[in-house]
Each structure stands twice: as structure tokens, then as C-alpha cells.
Amino acid sequence: MLPMLPLFKAMWRGWQGFAHRLIKAQNWFLMALVYWLALAPVAVMMKLGGSTLLDRSLGDDGAESLWNDRGDGPYTMDKSQHMS
Secondary structure, three states: OOOHHHHHHHHHHHHHHHHHHHHHHHHHHHHHHHHHHHHHHHHHHHHHHOOOOOOOOOOOOOOOOOOOOOOOOOOOHHHHHOOO
16 A cells, blocks of 8 residues: 555645646636726726825815924923823
């Protein structure tokens, strides 16, 4: 029975290689399917709608910056411990 062991090991390694290649193909197919059925229609609707998710102008086109100065004065150690 011992002479069969190398043959079984070789067959097992071959099966593992085949299974890994099969899983790679299956994953590629499933990811492509998810993209085309879920993400692509949303992207097309966003493109046709003309809105962008990165538009953060808050309606003020003439603003130099979106930074709002709080004007809290200098920060001290006591103040930094009680920030919320």
C-alpha cells in the first residue's frame, strides 16, 4: 500500500490546483455579475442625474473656502480636556 502514497499525493496536489483555478474563475464571474447588476445601474443613474457625490459646495459658489473659523481663542490644556 505504501507505493500508492506518492500517486495519491500527486493526485491530491493536482486536484487542489484545479480547485484553486476554478475558484479564481468563479470569483471573477461573481464579482463581474455583482458589478453589472448592482453598481453599474447606480452609476448610470448618477451620471444621467448630473449630481456628483463629491459636490460639497453647500450652494455658495463664490466662497473661497468651506472652512468655518470657530474663533474660540487660544487652546489651553484645560480647554483641550473638555472638548466635545
